[in-house]
Amino acid sequence: MKLYSKYFRRYKQPFFIAVLCVTLEAVCDLLGPTLMSHIVNSGIEKGSLTKVYYWGILMLIVTLIGACFAVARNILASNVSQRMGADLRADLFEKIMSFSEVSADKVESGSLITRMTNDTSQIIQFVNGMMRIFLKAPVVCIGSMILASLLNLRLSLIIYGVVAVVTILIYFSMKISYPRFYQLQKAMDQVNSKVQEYLIGVRLVKAFGTFGKETDKFDEANQNLMQKGIASQMVITIISPLLTLAVGIGTAVVIYIGSSLFTMNLANTGDITAFTIYMAQILTSLIMITNVFTMFVRTKASTARIGEVFDCEEDCLRNNENRKLSGKITFENVTFAYPNGSGVPAIKDLSFSVNSGESLAIIGPTGSGKSTITWLLLRFYDVDRGKIILDNYDITMLGADEVRSNVAVVPQKPMLFSGSVADNLKWGDKLADIDELRHAAEKAQADFIMQMPDGYDSILGSDGVNLSGGQKQRLSIARGILKKASILILDDATSALDAVTESKVREGLKNKEFNQTLIMITQRCGTAMSADKILVMENGRNVGFGTHEELMESCEVYQDIYHTQIESGREA
Ligand SMILES: Nc1ncnc2c1ncn2[C@@H]1O[C@H](COP(=O)(O)OP(=O)(O)OP(=O)(O)O)[C@@H](O)[C@H]1O
Structure with a gap:
């Protein structure tokens, strides 16, 4: 519950006012049976109508006051719980945004969505319930026991017995429920992940006609969710009637023993009536308390899941400085294995260097x-061994933000967002004017923008659904150019372009306005040949580094690529 202390402090005032209202409302409820016993004992039994009116009106006033407190606590409870929920979601979102790649790789996005929605809703419901009914239940339960004892100590022993049985039942139900509710939320993650996977790959599913397979996968997750739902509900399903039974038996015993005491002149009718009402109140509050514990168990499971998100590792520390780097890159014996990978290093003892420009x-x-x-150059991960040096700084000495402000990346799979073309381009430079947008688009050969109905204001669907693969890549390249970073990385970013367009893009990039270092990750020998230096990689190792001519002399892997692509005429 440490997790919530911050929110609790923020809303403690309305929270305590609501608690006060609930307590006063409970007091009003508790007074009811005692007032009723007065109506019976001093009014009805003694034939005094005045007393009946007196105690009756008093009872009405007390009920009205109780209703006012109930309205007040309901308003406060909804307000506080919804605000707390919104704050929690905002903090979760901020945390997810600051995730390191290791954390992002670890937690599935479907699961994050469940945690942001379902688990947060669970907490909202708990806070709301706690402020509205949960606190009332123990007050009414304990108050009923005290007032019943004051009325008749002998009869109240039955109540204590019932409460003891119920406490044991609640204890066992909690113990059994917790792991079941945790499993339930996990099963919900799986359903969300399956739906999300399907939505992302809907075209592929249609193209491959794998609806059956997808449906089977979903059915499996759905069945699992259903079974976990049944298993978690099972405990409550069994416990609730047992509670009612325990209280019912208690009420019957009260009436039976009460009648015997009545015949012995040890109890009067009013007391027995009040006792049965107190028993009913205790039953209601015990059912509420069981619900409280069920909710508590669910909330505990949700809290643990939300806590896991908050415990996730964040991106490398941010620095206050924001140095402009020149673009010089040096890798010194770098070895790196993905933390969630097989353990085999993806990069082994890699060394090379590129000068700025x-x-x-x-x-x-x-x-x-x-x-x-x-990914290493963007400091998404830190190396296991060796060093990456940017200018003269070890990359680990620079903040992740600082590194990323000096590197622009055009990824293998272009990612566009719903919004206008201009909005998407401005990711590179949010202050860019239309001339700068045009200039970047021109270099990236994104002339198709002007043929779109509203030019730069044309709206793109989510992930640029209304564009071709090559158009998306060109927009993505223009966005990278617009960033004007010291290092521009094109990660196989021209794979969907035809050879002529690709060479025009290359020409555009060579025509630099400032000393930018350009890294082109490519499968095409023709593209590699246009670079000042070429690094040949195989199994995470540097197997060749130099100019095209040098590599044609010394690097077998490069020669193989060249002969396969160029001499067989597949490349221009
Ligand atoms: N997020 C990840 N977690 C674990 N392993 C990964 C991850 N990303 C890549 N790998 C592994 O690291 C190795 C290198 O992958 P990388 O993506 O760098 O290769 P690549 O040369 O860019 O390949 P391609 O040309 O197909 O894009 C591969 O064995 C891959 O399986």
């Missing part, structure tokens, strides 16, 4: 570690 092509078979170089 130079262009470097990285070429090599698929899975050879080319993209991993990009």
Whole structure:
């Protein structure tokens, strides 16, 4: 519950006012049966109508006051719980945004959505319930026991017995429920993940006609959720009638023993009536308390899941400085294995260096570690051994924000967001004017923008659904150019472009307005040949570094790529 102390402090005033209202409301409820016993004992039994009116009106006033407190606590409870929920969601979102890549790789996005929605709703409901009914239940329960004892100590022993049985039942139900509710939320994660996966890959599913397989996967997750739902509800399903039974038996015993005491002149009718009402109140509050514990168990499971998100590792520390780097890159014997990977390093003992303003092509078979170089240069991960030096700074001495402000990346899979073309381009530079947008688009050969109905104001669907693969790549390149960072990385970012357009993009990038270092990760030899230096990767290692001519002399892997692509005429 440490997690919530911050929110509790923020809303403690309305929270305590609500608690006060609930307590006063409970007191009003508790007075009811005692007032009723007065109506019976001093009014009805003695034939005094005045007393009946007197105690009756008093009872009405007390009920009215109780109703006013109930309205006040309801308003406060909804307000506080919803505000707390919104604050919690905002903090969770901020935390997720600050996730390190390790954390992002670890927690599935479907699960994060469940935690942001379902688990948070669970906490909202708990806070709301706690302020509205939960506190009232123990007050009414304990108050009923005290007032019943004051009325008749002998009869009240039955109540104590009932409460003891119920306490044991609640204890066991909690013990059994907690792991079940935790499993239930996990099963919900799986359902969300399956739906999300389907939505992301809907076109592929349609193209491959794998609806059946997807439906089977969803059904499996859905069945699992259903079974976990039944298992978690089972405890309450069994406990609730047992509670009612315990209280029912208690009431019957009260009436039976009460009648015997009445015949012995040890109890009067009013007391027995009040006792049965107190028993009913105790039953209601015990059911409430059981619900409290069920909710508490669910909330505990949700809290643990939300706590896991808050405990996730954040991106490397932010520095206050924001140095402008020149773009010089040096890798010194770098070895790196993905923390959640197989343990086999994706990069092994890698060394190379590029001067500021130079262009470097990285070429090599698929899975050879080319993209991993990009992620390391963006400081998404830190190396296990060796050093990455930017200018003269060890990258670990620079804040992640600082590094990223000096590096622009155009990823393998272009990512666009719903909004206008201009909005998407401005990710590179939010202050860019239309001339700068045009200039970047021109360099990236994104001339198709002007043929769109509203030019730069044309609206793109989510992930640029209304664009072709090549158009998305060109917008993504323009966005990278617009950032005007010291290092621009194109990670296989021209794979969907035809050879002529690609060479025009290359020309545009060579025509630099400032001393920018250009890294082109590519599978194409023609692209690599246009760079000042080429790094050849194989199995995470540097197997060749130099100019095209040098590599044609010394690097077998490069020669193989060249002969396969250029001499067989597949490349321009
Ligand atoms: N997030 C990740 N977690 C674990 N392992 C990963 C992750 N990303 C990549 N790898 C592994 O690291 C190795 C290098 O991957 P990388 O993406 O750098 O290769 P690549 O040369 O860019 O391949 P491609 O040309 O196919 O894009 C591969 O074996 C891959 O399975």
